Amino acid sequence: MKPKHQRLALAGAALAALGIAATLALPALKDQAAYFYAPADVAAKGVTPGQAIRLGGLVEKGSLTRSADGLTIHFRVTDRLESVPVAYTGIVPDLFREGQGMIADGRFDADGTFRAETLLAKHDENYMPPEVAKAVEKAEAAAKARPETPTP
Template identity: 60%
Template structure:
């Protein structure tokens, strides 16, 4: 076999290997391709018990309670039509508060509650750290 034909065969095999690996990776992801589950998604699809997942939504107003130990938080994550009770033991991020976005990493319990091992507070696109407030130019509103 000529060297040119050998290179073509090797390039073809490499492309086939990359395509196979991509197919395996995508099939392994399946439902985990979403960054997080929303409470209404869980209502429709059911709870992914026994797997580490992310739960995202808003912290319901009036649902945030701190236990006597000072580090255990209980709150409810809500979206358009469903709620999920969450328990977290640890130090919450500075931006974490009621009526703000949150992504909680953890596991669902058989009773439908969620035990979080990590909290990620979300902020809107207008967020600026307190140190930077007033120092950056404000964007102009779009022309109509």
């Protein structure tokens, strides 16, 4: 075989191997993707139980409870428009507290509770994760745009 044909065969084999690798890798990566949702997005779009998502917002004040084992906590995440119940079992970050920004990766169960597998808390007083900040701003703008209903 001439050197030119050898190079073409090698290039063709390399492209075929790359195509096979991409075909195998992309579906696996899609299963690992977690899309960010704020509580208002969960309420508006709905989420399938078992679907992996990233939930972010503020820990609702007065909602944090700890179980007797000390490892499981229950709380609500809000974007000041909607709120979602969350359960997490594991070591809670030191900076995790009510009224602070947080992001959790996990899945919803059949009863609508978000089962967090990882829990991240904001790391200083001035920082809020960008996704959470955008979601809270969006929810506040939507709340201001709603017409007020008179109370009887």
